[in-house]
Amino acid sequence: MSFVPNLRTKRPDEPPVQSKIDVLVNYLDVLNAAETAGGLVTGIPNPSSYKVAVVGTGPAGVVAAYELLRLGVTVDIYSSDQASYRYGRAFSHPFPGNEEYLAEMGAMRFPPSEAGLFFYLSKFGISYNDHFPDPGKVDTLLYVDGKSYTWAAGGSAPPLFDKVNAGLHALTTKDTTLADGTVLKSPEAITGYMMAGDYGYALMAWQDWITNFEHLSFGAGLSVIFQLNPNPPGGTRWTDEDMEIFGTLGVGSGGFGSLYSVQFLEIFRLFVNELETDQKFIPTGIASVFNAIATTKVNGVSVIDGHIAHDIVDIQTAAGGQGQITLTSDAGTAQTYDRVIWAAPKWASQANTTLVEFLQTAVGPPPGPGAPNVVSAVKELHTISSSKAFILTPNKFWLKNQGMPANIQSDTLIRGLYCLDYTPEDPDGLGVVLISYTWQDDSAKQIALSSDNETRIKRLVQDVAQIDADFANYLVPLNRDYTNNTIFIDWLTQPNYHGAFKLNYPKQDPLLQTYYTFFMDAGGSTDPHLYLAGDDVSFMGGWCEGAIETAINAASAVGVSLGGIPVTSVFDGKTIYYNYGVYRSE
Secondary structure (H helix, E strand, O other): OOOOOOOEOOOOOOOOOOOOOOOOOOHHHHHHHHHHHOOOEEOOOOHHHOEEEEEOOOHHHHHHHHHHHHHOOEEEEEOOOOOOOEEOOEEEEEEOOEEEEEEEOOOOOEOOOOHHHHHHHHHOOOOOEOOOOOEOOEOEEEEEOOEEEEEOOOOOOOHHHHHHHHHHHHHHHOOEEOOOOOEEOOHHHHHHHHHOOOHHHHHHHHHHHHHHHOOOEHHHHHHHHHHOOOOOOOOOOOOHHHHHHHHHHOOOOOOOHHHOOOEHHHHHHHHHOOOOEOOEEOOOOOHHHHHHHHHOOEOOEOOHHHEEOOOEEEEEEOOOOOOOEEEEEOOOOEEEEOEEEEOOOHHHHHHHOOHHHHHHHHHOOOOOOOOOOHHHHHHHOOEEOEEEEEEEEOOOHHHHOOOOOOEEEEOOOOEEEEEEOOOOOOOOOOEEEEEEEEEHHHHHHHHOOOOOHHHHHHHHHHHHHOOOHHHHHOOOOHHHOOOOOEEEEEHHHOOOOOOOEEOOOOOOHHHHHHHHHHHHHOOOOOOOOEEEOOHHHOOOOOOHHHHHHHHHHHHHHHHHHOOOEEOOOHHHOHHHHOOOOOOOOO
16 A cells, blocks of 8 residues: 655666565566566466466456466456456545546555566556655645644755654665664665675675564664664664654654554565655556456456456365365355465455465464464464545645645644645646545544544544644535545455555564465475465565565466476575574564
């Protein structure tokens, strides 16, 4: 869901990093090689004789199904969602009657370091631009403790943020020396190793961060680096007030406080992977790329052609000893498949299906009490909540009124507000205002509000009014139609989702490592014939790239399991070399 805003900009001549630090596989190379070869895997004997099921029509499911079709196998894809605009959390919700205006319910800003995503954007001709209204990129109003601060577009954040801004900049660009003298390479240096192909140096540098911080929450890690450290990045220790400022409004870009409880590395790896750098806006919506993938014919058949609009409720090993898997839908229909890719949200899968029971049988018991295993990963990896609310306005009022902000970041109920322009060529076009974007506890407050559109939106507008009364006066939906021209979502209460995306708690990376590498058993003696995909399987929860890369892994696993040879092996990922379970303090 691209939950961190744009914080850095590279020069036009600086390419984005392609590999990701926890995996160290260049998926752009993988996809380019597959494009040349005609598929991720070659040499499958009689591929048309095999039938594969994909469960879930989010980004991972759609990409996996498309790449399977390119291998020549028959594909069914299951999902309860029948609407063409909804691809899991790549959910671009059009306003009824004004379909060119969108409410991006999930992912909404996209860094070029998402190499797999940008490969498909290019392949299917989906355009993007630099016009997402991130804080400081457009005129921004910051509101904290009852006081307002202005941040002019392209200028520096207000002086209130000088210390935390200097500290964060130093943390990401210079090596960090801890209180005990340990020196850790900067994200910028580690990124440089990856871009140069020096994976050995990158691996060693990242292992040092794992050893020192994998067991800490984000808030605790910041305290170790900036408060308890005599040599803090930026040269000045942070006070509790600085931690509060960073938690409330970040560096003026939006607060991180609701994420203080998640694991430190879950946030820190975003900087190493450049996920907060040069983020792009897709005017046709993120769903447009997955719709293009799903509707494109491969040898006369598309992913959509194999869509079965039913949930899977039961998974069993088929009788006969051939390793096939029988899936039973909520309609009571049972189908047997040679291989299965499970790309549905995992908490929902545990609650609504027998996935956990199947995996317990397929992989057997863990090697010892508390040992990380894929079943524990499904049940225990942390998923966060998120809420969004949108208004379709009669005009782009923020452009028509000089000095009016296009972005508001606050410590109030709304937290983050963004003004979106889907028709920049038409100054008289309609406006879209993301009036509130929240996570975790702040999302829980939203869930407690009324489920009635008008009541909820008016409460949020009331919140905006205490920040900027003039701005709030414009927050009235087109034709005062609250039913069709306001939209909100609470991902925690969405059927079949049970949350927005995965962000680990401290000490959960060993579980994630087991989860991510599950596909590597394909073709071996312990091949489960079922493979997992989705951003919650990846080290990039909340980003489309995590879904795409694990989809490529799973589709490759199917091909290898059926006797093929990968064109460029994703099985060489370096994540197996990291030791996520040893902590310096212990």
